Every structure is written in structure tokens, then in C-alpha cells.
Amino acid sequence: MSVILELTRQITAEVIAPAAAAVDAERRYPKESMQALGKAGLFGLLVPKELGGLGGNLADLSAVTETIAAACGSTAMCFLMHNCATAVVAAKATPEQQERYLRPIARGEKLGTLAFSETGTGAHFYAPEIKAEPEAGQFVLNGKKSFVTNGDEADFVIVIANASSPGLGTDMFIVDTDAPGLRFDGVWDGIGLSGNNSIALFLERVKVSAGQLVGAEGDGMGLVFQVVAPTFILGVAGVNAGIARGAYETALRHAQTRKYADGRGLAELQAIQFYLSDMFGGVESASLFVSNAAAKAVRGDADAILHVMQSKVQASEQAIRVTNIAMQVCGGQGYTKALPTERYLRDARAGAVMAPTTEVLKEWIGKSVAGVPLF
Ligand SMILES: Cc1cc2nc3c(=O)[nH]c(=O)nc-3n(C[C@H](O)[C@H](O)[C@H](O)COP(=O)(O)OP(=O)(O)OC[C@H]3O[C@@H](n4cnc5c(N)ncnc54)[C@H](O)[C@@H]3O)c2cc1C
The missing domain is CATH 2.40.110.10 (Butyryl-CoA Dehydrogenase, subunit A, domain 2)
Structure with a gap:
């Protein structure tokens, strides 16, 4: 595991996950989570090492957003939009912009969007x-x-x-x-x-x-398609893969621990086992699709953009599907705030409507595979 991912897992376990329920219930900004990410240097994930950053790439970004979103979708989204802004600055920064933005970002002192x-x-x-x-x-x-x-x-x-x-x-x-x-x-x-x-x-x-x-x-249009699109799409695909994973892990834990009066456990029911299998497949396919697309983007493969676009579609659709199944597995308890399943379900709905939306991406992907011009 990379140092960046190890650091993210640690902050997620110690700060982000414990705050997630309150952030959602109180509808408040995840200040403590964002501060912890900044303090650890993760605001500088996409800032080059020579400017004090971590020098990470899009594979690191999608792995990080997936990890954070499995605990807290709100924090993952705030962190992602900051990284999109950072990527834009880093793409063409003048020496003055490097000093004024990129170095402070790497020190966790500036947040963008x-x-x-x-x-x-x-x-x-x-x-x-x-x-x-x-x-x-x-x-x-x-x-x-x-x-x-x-x-x-x-x-x-x-x-x-x-x-x-x-x-x-x-x-x-x-x-x-x-x-x-x-x-x-x-x-x-x-x-x-x-x-x-x-x-x-x-x-x-x-x-x-x-x-x-x-x-x-x-230069705006070039920046949109060469910098913002791959950064946002892979990052939000990671967010959705993470939301799906969080819902699956919640449902799995619930199925393993819920016992009926006669001593039987929820996980012993075949219907529930089918749901667990379905969710496991959905989570892994989303996660693998995103990491494969990110690896292609980092290598600069000729077909990278197609995989990048599809990764958001895949992850958004799996997040919506898996969180729905998780609700079913967790029954009435999942429908209440006793479990975070309902939070994951609500969080999962954003990805598909965030631009480029699922419909727009499907049109672009269809045109690309068919050799029809995008515009
Ligand atoms: C949680 C959240 C955070 C966001 N954060 C940011 C942010 O930080 N910065 C930012 O700039 N924006 C942000 N957005 C905005 C987002 O990226 C979209 O621009 C916004 O959601 C579009 O909403 P709308 O109602 O105008 O959609 P509309 O454009 O009205 O779309 C409505 C529906 O029509 C479909 N549709 C539209 N055009 C086509 C087409 N040509 N072909 C097929 N279907 C089509 C869409 O897919 C969608 O299903 C955020 C949105 C959300 C939900």
C-alpha cells in the first residue's frame, strides 16, 4: 500500500469515520476531517514534490476518495473538489501562483474549489x-x-x-x-x-x-477536458465506489451480528446471502473499474479517456444499486438512523447528477466507441 493511502486510512479511522454521523445529522461542514487531511499534507496530494506536495497522481486520488467516502461521503466530496481546483492551478501555475497557492496548499493552509x-x-x-x-x-x-x-x-x-x-x-x-x-x-x-x-x-x-x-x-476549454474532467471524473468515481463499499460493509456487519429469538442469524438466510454476494460483486466491479481506469490515465493509454468516462457511470450506478440492497438487508433498522445505510443511500444519489452526468457520459461514450464526433 502506498504511503498516501496508508496515511488516508489512518486519518479516516481516527477522525473522519467517528465524525461522519454527526456531520450528516447536523448538516455541518466536516471541519475536523478536512483539517486533519490538511494537517497531514493531503491537501497537497496533487502538488508536485518540489513545491512541498505529495506529488500524487490520479490513481492516488481515486484510491484516497474511495477510502474516505467509505466512511464519509461529505468529506470525500469536499476533499475532491479541493483537488480539482489544485489540479487546475498545478497544470499551468506561474512562479507567482506556485508561491501564492501551491506551496500553501501543500502546507494545508489553503482550500480551493x-x-x-x-x-x-x-x-x-x-x-x-x-x-x-x-x-x-x-x-x-x-x-x-x-x-x-x-x-x-x-x-x-x-x-x-x-x-x-x-x-x-x-x-x-x-x-x-x-x-x-x-x-x-x-x-x-x-x-x-x-x-x-x-x-x-x-x-x-x-x-x-x-x-x-x-x-x-x-486556455479554459483545454483545462476543462485535459485537467478538470479526468481529475473530477476519477475522483467522483472513487467517491461512489467508496459509498458502495461503506454500505456493503455496514450491511455485512449487520447480517453477521443480527440474531433472532430462536438463535438464528440474519446471515444464515439464503435470501440475505444472495444479497451479500450481489453487493460484494457490485463493490468490487466498481472499485476495479475505477482503479483500472485511473492506471490507464496515469500511463496515458490511448483508450484511457473511454475507461475514465465509464468509471463514473459504473461507480455511480453500482453505488445506487448497492446502497439500495444494503437497505433491504438491514430491514427496518436500516431505514432509521440506527445504521448509516440510509446515509449511504442518500449520498449515493449525487454522483449520477453531478456533471458530466450519467446521461451525458453515456452519450459521449456511445459516440466514442462508434466513432461519431462528440460535438
Ligand atoms: C452535491 C453536489 C455538489 C456539486 N458541487 C459542484 C461544485 O463544486 N462546483 C460546480 O461547479 N458544480 C457543482 N455541482 C453541480 C453539478 O456538477 C451540476 O452542474 C448540477 O448538478 C447540474 O444540475 P441541473 O439541475 O442544472 O441539471 P440539468 O442540466 O437540468 O440536468 C437534468 C437532467 O437532464 C439530463 N441532461 C442534461 N443535458 C442532457 C443532454 N444533453 N443529454 C442527455 N441528458 C441530459 C441530466 O443528465 C440530468 O439527469 C454539484 C452538484 C451536486 C449535486
Whole structure:
């Protein structure tokens, strides 16, 4: 096992798992879990070693998100969105951005997130309506971003906007959350991932300098497909594989320990044994699909992108299926908060609707295998 994974398992056992039920019940940000990850250096998972980070890759990321999500989906999602933002900065960081963002991230001092989604663009997050307006050598951002995970806990956000010059496509900016004109609003009221603090971001004449641009003007679309997509997709596939694993392990423990008055155990019933087999297969197939896709991405295999896209579909569908079966195995107790099965069920529902959604991915995968152009 890698050092990164060993460290993650330790923090998950000592801090993240014990806090998970309260984070969900109180619908609060998993502060202690995120602080523990930052303190251990895991915020710098994707920061190069020469800048003080762990120099990890996408295989490390998906293994880490799977491990965390088996205990707490909210923490896994908060951690993932931070890593997506870090990956964007790391892809094209200027020396100044390295010092201002990547080194502090590696020290656990800065938390980032992505502000991509807009109400008008929905699942098509790569086609923003917000425009970067040039003004006196700077850019001005106006508009609303919906669903910003980590929300006001973040120190910086990566904002995607239409480039100021026509024909240039999209830009990405690193925007500090204390910038004048930037504010968060709302409360996360989703059915699951209760602690992920995914709230709306308002940009009201927020001025950003050219030094806050990631790469050059017009680099946004390349960053979306080459950096954000593989990082987010493999990371969220890991989250869903982990949620499935957490639900399976809960149901297995319950089946092994629940005894009836006549002394028979739940696990002795054939119907339950079938369910256990079904869940075991679902969890392993999701996990193996994700780790294989991540290994392909790290190696740069020609068919990596196809496997990466399918890994999110597989893991999301297995998470929904396995958490449903776990509910059945745990019976009425699983339907209450006596067991975390209902939390896993609610958490599992997010992956499929997070962009790129299952439907969008299936269309892209179908087109890719058939040799039909994506757009
Ligand atoms: C828990 C959570 C955390 C999130 N965190 C972030 C974040 O940190 N940053 C961020 O930028 N965004 C975030 N999002 C937003 C997310 O990525 C999506 O942009 C958002 O969920 C889209 O919601 P919508 O209602 O606009 O979907 P819609 O676009 O209205 O989609 C509704 C349905 O239509 C389907 N559909 C849409 N277009 C097509 C098509 N062309 N073909 C087939 N089917 C289609 C979709 O698959 C979906 O099933 C988060 C969302 C959730 C749920």
C-alpha cells in the first residue's frame, strides 16, 4: 500500500469515520476531517514534490476518495473538489501562483474549489454564460455560480468564464474568496452529502488581474477536458465506489451480528446471502473499474479517456444499486438512523447528477466507441 493511502486510512479511522454521523445529522461542514487531511499534507496530494506536495497522481486520488467516502461521503466530496481546483492551478501555475497557492496548499493552509456550474448551463458546465469583461488591464466578473462545494469554507475558487475576446473560448481564473464583490449565499439542502456545503457564489463586479488567469486567455476549454474532467471524473468515481463499499460493509456487519429469538442469524438466510454476494460483486466491479481506469490515465493509454468516462457511470450506478440492497438487508433498522445505510443511500444519489452526468457520459461514450464526433 502506498504511503498516501496508508496515511488516508489512518486519518479516516481516527477522525473522519467517528465524525461522519454527526456531520450528516447536523448538516455541518466536516471541519475536523478536512483539517486533519490538511494537517497531514493531503491537501497537497496533487502538488508536485518540489513545491512541498505529495506529488500524487490520479490513481492516488481515486484510491484516497474511495477510502474516505467509505466512511464519509461529505468529506470525500469536499476533499475532491479541493483537488480539482489544485489540479487546475498545478497544470499551468506561474512562479507567482506556485508561491501564492501551491506551496500553501501543500502546507494545508489553503482550500480551493471549482465554481463552474450555472443555473442556465446546468449539466453543460463547460459552456458558461458569465463573461470575463476587460477593464483597465484587468477582468471584471459578474454573475452567479450554483453548487459550489466547500462554499464559504474555501480560500480560493476556480471560476470558468467566457473569454473577453470573441473567438477565444473560455478562461479560468483563480479568485480569492475575500475578493471585494464576491459572496456566498444559501444553505446546502440536498438530500445527501449533507456536509458538503455546496452553495451559490455571487460575483458582483469582482476584479481579477491578469496574474489570476490560469494559463493564457482561451486556455479554459483545454483545462476543462485535459485537467478538470479526468481529475473530477476519477475522483467522483472513487467517491461512489467508496459509498458502495461503506454500505456493503455496514450491511455485512449487520447480517453477521443480527440474531433472532430462536438463535438464528440474519446471515444464515439464503435470501440475505444472495444479497451479500450481489453487493460484494457490485463493490468490487466498481472499485476495479475505477482503479483500472485511473492506471490507464496515469500511463496515458490511448483508450484511457473511454475507461475514465465509464468509471463514473459504473461507480455511480453500482453505488445506487448497492446502497439500495444494503437497505433491504438491514430491514427496518436500516431505514432509521440506527445504521448509516440510509446515509449511504442518500449520498449515493449525487454522483449520477453531478456533471458530466450519467446521461451525458453515456452519450459521449456511445459516440466514442462508434466513432461519431462528440460535438
Ligand atoms: C452535491 C453536489 C455538489 C456539486 N458541487 C459542484 C461544485 O463544486 N462546483 C460546480 O461547479 N458544480 C457543482 N455541482 C453541480 C453539478 O456538477 C451540476 O452542474 C448540477 O448538478 C447540474 O444540475 P441541473 O439541475 O442544472 O441539471 P440539468 O442540466 O437540468 O440536468 C437534468 C437532467 O437532464 C439530463 N441532461 C442534461 N443535458 C442532457 C443532454 N444533453 N443529454 C442527455 N441528458 C441530459 C441530466 O443528465 C440530468 O439527469 C454539484 C452538484 C451536486 C449535486
